[in-house]
Amino acid sequence: MSQETSQHAKPSTTIELKDLGTVHRLGFGAMRIVGDGVWGEPADRKAAVDVVKRAVELGVDFIDTADSYGPNVSEEILAEALHPYKSGLKIATKVGFTRTGPNVWVPLGRAEYLRQQTELSLRKLKVDSLDLLQLHRIDPKVDPDEQFSVLRDLQNEGKVKALGLSQVSVAELEEAGKYFTVSTVQNRFNLTDRSSEDVLNYAEANGIGFIPWAPISAGDLAKPGGPLDELAARLGATTSQVALAWLLRRSPVIMPIPGTASIRHLEENLAAANLELDDRSYAELEAMR
Numbered sequence: 001m002s003q004e005t006s007q008h009a010k011p012s013t014t015i016e017l018k019d020l021g022t023v024h025r026l027g028f029g030a031m032r033i034v035g036d037g038v039w040g041e042p043a044d045r046k047a048a049v050d051v052v053k054r055a056v057e058l059g060v061d062f063i064d065t066a067d068s069y070g071p072n073v074s075e076e077i078l079a080e081a082l083h084p085y086k087s088g089l090k091i092a093t094k095v096g097f098t099r100t101g102p103n104v105w106v107p108l109g110r111a112e113y114l115r116q117q118t119e120l121s122l123r124k125l126k127v128d129s130l131d132l133l134q135l136h137r138i139d140p141k142v143d144p145d146e147q148f149s150v151l152r153d154l155q156n157e158g159k160v161k162a163l164g165l166s167q168v169s170v171a172e173l174e175e176a177g178k179y180f181t182v183s184t185v186q187n188r189f190n191l192t193d194r195s196s197e198d199v200l201n202y203a204e205a206n207g208i209g210f211i212p213w214a215p216i217s218a219g220d221l222a223k224p225g226g227p228l229d230e231l232a233a234r235l236g237a238t239t240s241q242v243a244l245a246w247l248l249r250r251s252p253v254i255m256p257i258p259g260t261a262s263i264r265h266l267e268e269n270l271a272a273a274n275l276e277l278d279d280r281s282y283a284e285l286e287a288m289r
């Protein structure tokens with residue numbers, strides 16, 4: 001299998017998310033379509049719009065973004081590229097980080113800020129109700145009760161259909177679950193970072209979508225000379241496809257959202273749905289810690 005086969009790639013299998021419905025498990029992360037340091041405009045805005053359009057053309061129906069990507073720029077590009085939205089397309093956004101410069105991320109979880117940012121995401125994405133709102137981080141300086149309560153209120157008011165969390169522990173997931181139904185959890189997870197395995201197991205046991213961010217380790221697993229070279233060559237696939245195929249096989253609740261600003265990489269990544277790892281290859285990857 002090569003990246004050229006992507007035009008004919010079969011879509012990934014689906015997952016039914018609580019409060020949201022069914023989406024294909026292999027989605028798209030929209031953090032990379034903005035400027036360096038996840039700050040400001042991309043070098044080529046038209047190219048960014050084209051990547052997003054191509055993702056949906058190729059069957060992606062789950063896109064992950066955040067108010068803080070740019071900030072604002074990622075959500076605005078999604079709306080420019082895709083609004084009015086194709087039926088069935090779900091856009092997940094996040095609130096809870098302020099941005100004060102390139103690569104600087106400062107949690108802010110006060111209820112009025114989370115509410116303001118939700119209102120602004122509705123405006124930027126040009127919708128009456130967000131498909132999935134994820135709390136980007138629990139702000140350690142703010143009582144979790146304040147943060148979880150406002151999310152529950154926003155859902156009760158119809159401004160948000162489904163709710164999720166990001167970079168949390170099992171205990172935090174359980175606590176949030178007392179306030180609202182948790183549809184998704186988004187933690188860093190890939191072949192070389194399995195520190196959130198306990199959260200993945202909890203998600204699997206409780207029917208929660210697990211969105212592994214940095215699924216190809218922010219690009220490291222796609223670089224030549226990495227740990228996947230030999231196996232990828234044996235399978236006739238690329239290393240990023242192996243990293244994504246491992247995630248897709250690892251658990252039926254895993255929803256990888258590889259991020260890219262390149263159509264070539266997008267097509268290559270989506271074709272990972274065609275790569276079914278045989279038992280021997282999967283065992284080798286499992287053993288690679």
Ligand SMILES: NC(=O)c1ccc[n+]([C@@H]2O[C@H](COP(=O)([O-])OP(=O)(O)OC[C@H]3O[C@@H](n4cnc5c(N)ncnc54)[C@H](OP(=O)(O)O)[C@@H]3O)[C@@H](O)[C@H]2O)c1
Pocket residue numbers: 028029030031032064065136166167186187212213214215216217218219220222223240257258259260261262264265266268269
């Ligand atoms: N919840 C959170 O706290 C959090 C944190 C970070 C990210 N996220 C979300 O998770 C998504 C994925 O994470 P990520 O973007 O950091 O990491 P990733 O998907 O593991 O890797 C993205 C990086 O890899 C490169 N890349 C992608 N496909 C490639 C390919 N086939 N060959 C070679 N290089 C490739 C991209 O560069 P090119 O543009 O050159 O392809 C980009 O630099 C983000 O887009 C965002 O939506 C969430």
